[in-house]
Amino acid sequence: EAQVTQNPRYLITVTGKKLTVTCSQNMNHEYMSWYRQDPGLGLRQIYYSMNVEVTDKGDVPEGYKVSRKEKRNFPLILESPSPNQTSLYFCASRKRVETSYEQYFGPGTRLTVT
Amino acid sequence: KQEVTQIPAALSVPEGENLVLNCSFTDSAIYNLQWFRQDPGKGLTSLLLIQSSQREQTSGRLNASLDKSSGRSTLYIAASQPGDSATYLCAVLTGANSKLTFGKGITLSVRP
Numbered sequence: 001e002a003q004v005t006q007n008p009r010y011l012i013t014v015t016g017k018k019l020t021v022t023c024s025q026n027m028n029h030e031y032m033s034w035y036r037q038d039p040g041l042g043l044r045q046i047y048y049s050m051n052v053e054v055t056d057k058g059d060v061p062e063g064y065k066v067s068r069k070e071k072r073n074f075p076l077i078l079e080s081p082s083p084n085q086t087s088l089y090f091c092a093s094r095k096r097v098e099t100s101y102e103q104y105f106g107p108g109t110r111l112t113v114t
Numbered sequence: 115k116q117e118v119t120q121i122p123a124a125l126s127v128p129e130g131e132n133l134v135l136n137c138s139f140t141d142s143a144i145y146n147l148q149w150f151r152q153d154p155g156k157g158l159t160s161l162l163l164i165q166s167s168q169r170e171q172t173s174g175r176l177n178a179s180l181d182k183s184s185g186r187s188t189l190y191i192a193a194s195q196p197g198d199s200a201t202y203l204c205a206v207l208t209g210a211n212s213k214l215t216f217g218k219g220i221t222l223s224v225r226p
Contacts, residue, residue, distance in 0.1 A: 031212075042218040043203070048211070056211070090157065092214075098165055100145035100207055103214055105158040 002027045004106035006091050012112045013081055021076045021109050023091030031094045031101070032074040033058065034066065036087040037108075043090070049074055081113045116141045116208045120217035127194055128225050135189040135220050137204035142182050145207040149178050149189050152201045152219065161202075162189070194224045 004025045013019055025032065033048035035058075045058030049068040063085055065077040074093075078085060091106040117140045127133050137147070146165050150158040162171045162178040164187070170179040177190040187204055201219040208215065 033214075040218070043205075043216040045213065048213075058213075088155070097146075097163065099167075100165055101212060102146075102160065102163050103148060103205070104160070105150075107157040108155075110155070 006106040023074045025093040029093035035090045116215045118217035124221045126223040137187040139185045150203040
């Protein structure tokens with residue numbers, strides 16, 4: 001089944017303890033991205049990657065890192081999580097559709113930082 | 115900077131009603147517009163994708179229209195059902211980096 005998977009789905013951690021949220025897609029998509037969703041603020045892009053070894057900042061990159069060593073995986077790294085990073089996180093990939101793109105989203109990771 | 119607005123933020127209707135959800139965007143130079151459904155605490159499910167050259171797309175009881183020049187899209191839901199209760203998000207793809215910008219969504223409640 002074509003899909004975007006994320007792990008873990010739920011995570012409770014403490015301030016300052018490094019964590020990684022994994023994202024993988026099996027559709028051979030070149031473009032992948034990370035979003036966070038917060039009440040009243042909607043979905044905001046954190047980082048995106050146009051292809052392997054090519055990453056760039058989105059709207060809210062502070063406090064996050066990413067890497068793209070292989071096409072299928074795009075992990076999100078929080079080196080020193082803080083409570084303001086408590087949020088619902090989505091990984092996405094996209095495929096080419098005629099002259100534009102269609103986005104596919106993972107199931108989400110609910111992160112709580114205490 | 116692209117901005118996407120969805121008003122109202124919440125809507126409650128009785129079962130069986132036909133309804134329209136609105137989405138507006140400020141920059142008409144879009145590649146496409148996509149409507150998503152999100153159930154509480156869940157991921158986003160793509161409902162319809164309208165290319166910039168298209169006027170509408172249909173899937174079952176859903177019909178989405180796009181008026182790029184006026185910066186508007188509507189999602190029409192026919193014969194609404196309680197199972198349609200969810201948050202509906204629209205998102206537009208714009209810019210050199212093909213960035214997806216989301217509205218904040220409309221939370222729909224269909225009363226039995």
